[in-house]
Amino acid sequence: NVVDLWRFLNPNVKNFTYIHPTSSMRNSRIDLLLCSDALKSKCLQSEIYQTPAPDHKAVGKPSR
Numbered sequence: 001n002v003v004d005l006w007r008f009l010n011p012n013v014k015n016f017t018y019i020h021p022t023s024s025m026r027n028s029r030i031d032l033l034l035c036s037d038a039l040k041s042k043c044l045q046s047e048i049y050q051t052p053a054p055d056h057k058a059v060g061k062p063s064r
Helices: 005-009
Strands: 002-004 034-036 047-049 058-060
Touching: 002 005
Parallel strands: none
Antiparallel strands: 002 034, 047 058
8 A cells, every 4th residue: 555655746747757868758757756555644745856867866855
């Protein structure tokens, strides 16, 4: 019973965690932030961040 927290908190946003180096048609969200169904109500935000790696982005909560 796990949920993709980023998708749960951003149901209408189109964003990718894997960026294909030669074809934008192959971008995807292969890196997920999973949490238990019971904990999802405790989380308020989740974002996808650019990282130094050339083809993957990070998923996490915003730092404040």
